[in-house]
Amino acid sequence: xxIRFGYVAIALNIAEGSPNKSVTVKNLEKITDPEGRxxxxxxxxxxxxxxxxxxxxxxxxxxxHVYRLTSKTVPLATHPLANDWxxxxxxxxxxxxxxxxxxxRNMRISAHPDHYTLLNxxxxxxxxxxxxxxxxxxxxxxxxxxxxxxxxxIHVGGLYKAKTPSLERFIxxxxxxxxxxRQRLMIENDDKLYTAADVLTLCQTLGSPMVLDIHxxxxxxxxxxxxxxxxxxxxxxxxxxPKIHLSSPKNxxxxxxxxxxxxxxxxLPFLAIAKExxxxxxxxxxxxxxxxxxxxxxxxxxxxxxxxxxxxAVIEL
Numbered sequence: 001x002x003i004r005f006g007y008v009a010i011a012l013n014i015a016e017g018s019p020n021k022s023v024t025v026k027n028l029e030k031i032t033d034p035e036g037r038x039x040x041x042x043x044x045x046x047x048x049x050x051x052x053x054x055x056x057x058x059x060x061x062x063x064x065h066v067y068r069l070t071s072k073t074v075p076l077a078t079h080p081l082a083n084d085w086x087x088x089x090x091x092x093x094x095x096x097x098x099x100x101x102x103x104x105r106n107m108r109i110s111a112h113p114d115h116y117t118l119l120n121x122x123x124x125x126x127x128x129x130x131x132x133x134x135x136x137x138x139x140x141x142x143x144x145x146x147x148x149x150x151x152x153x154i155h156v157g158g159l160y161k162a163k164t165p166s167l168e169r170f171i172x173x174x175x176x177x178x179x180x181x182r183q184r185l186m187i188e189n190d191d192k193l194y195t196a197a198d199v200l201t202l203c204q205t206l207g208s209p210m211v212l213d214i215h216x217x218x219x220x221x222x223x224x225x226x227x228x229x230x231x232x233x234x235x236x237x238x239x240x241x242p243k244i245h246l247s248s249p250k251n252x253x254x255x256x257x258x259x260x261x262x263x264x265x266x267x268l269p270f271l272a273i274a275k276e277x278x279x280x281x282x283x284x285x286x287x288x289x290x291x292x293x294x295x296x297x298x299x300x301x302x303x304x305x306x307x308x309x310x311x312x313a314v315i316e317l
Contacts, residue, residue, distance in 0.1 A: 001279070001280060002315075003274075003281060003315050005283045006284050006285065007064070008070075010055075010070075011291050013058070014055070017054070019048040019069075019072070020048070020072045022044065022076075023041070028076065038085045041075055041085060041087070042085070042090070048070075049073065049095070049098060057101070060107075063312040063314060065108060066243075066284060067108070067110075069109060069111045071133075078133055099145045108282060110284070111152055113134060113153075117134060118130050119157055119170055119174060120156060120160070122160055138180055141184065148184055149183075150208075150237075153187075153188050154185055154187060159193045167198070186208060188213050188245065189211075191213075195221050196210075196216075196217045196224060197221075204232075211244065212226075212233050213247075214245070215248065215258075215286075219256055226269075226273055230273055241280060241282055244283055244284070246262060246283050247259065247286040248287070258286050260287060262296070264297065264304070267297070268304070298315070
């Protein structure tokens with residue numbers, strides 16, 4: 001049984017390891033010349049793309065096969081100030097270089113659209129913004145020429161005073177999405193509203209993969225046992241490699257926020273459950289210390305009985 005580990009966006013162990021260079025709307029509006037505004041966005045995006053490729057090369061050197069792209073690669077991509085700029089066509093060479101590198105190394109790439117991407121909102125303006133954000137993310141993946149696969153993680157959204165109608169609204173909106181968007185989506189349980197059991201049933205209905213977040217499950221559940229849920233979660237991936245999210249609570253008072261690193265004790269119970277199924281899976285580490293947290297956890301796992309570290313970011317049980 002093989003388990004690969006990845007991290008989110010920023011590589012702390014290398015220089016220029018942030019692909020999150022951005023600009024605020026207020027500061028961009030200070031540039032009165034429209035072309036000058038686009039030049040600012042162009043320069044920042046080029047820098048973000050160059051840093052993304054630098055991170056991917058670092059990941060390859062250290063056997064990190066799983067990585068989440070930042071949603072901030074193109075600053076203000078969905079804002080009206082950027083409407084007249086074709087960021088995919090103009091920077092076509094840079095996008096394709098990244099995509100070619102990803103595919104040549106057989107890396108698993110994902111992204112996580114922001115919290116305001118709410119498909120089940122009853123407000124039309126919120127839905128419009130959500131669709132624009134999903135379109136932006138898919139534009140990036142298409143510009144990299146990455147084949148359709150589960151690459152974009154979304155949550156169900158808000159409760160809006162009634163769970164059943166909100167779930168029904170999500171199902172309706174999800175089903176109407178263009179194929180180019182829908183086939184790249186996977187759905188994650190959250191820490192306040194929709195449990196792992198809720199999302200599992202939803203994914204079974206939609207035929208969509210489920211990303212199990214074990215920290216969120218700890219925060220929000222109705223007593224369900226992950227040992228009973230995990231085999232069904234695996235089946236939602238329909239032969240693709242399942243992926244989970246792993247994080248630790250910041251502290252006892254703030255259990256929902258992510259800690260700097262992963263507490264090994266937060267992962268070992270699930271590891272025992274997963275071992276019973278014997279099914280390979282990937283782990284996305286959501287920790288403030290990013291790649292440093294990944295290597296800290298792998299060093300600790302290497303000292304755990306029954307765990308064999310076969311690559312720098314890969315273990316076998």
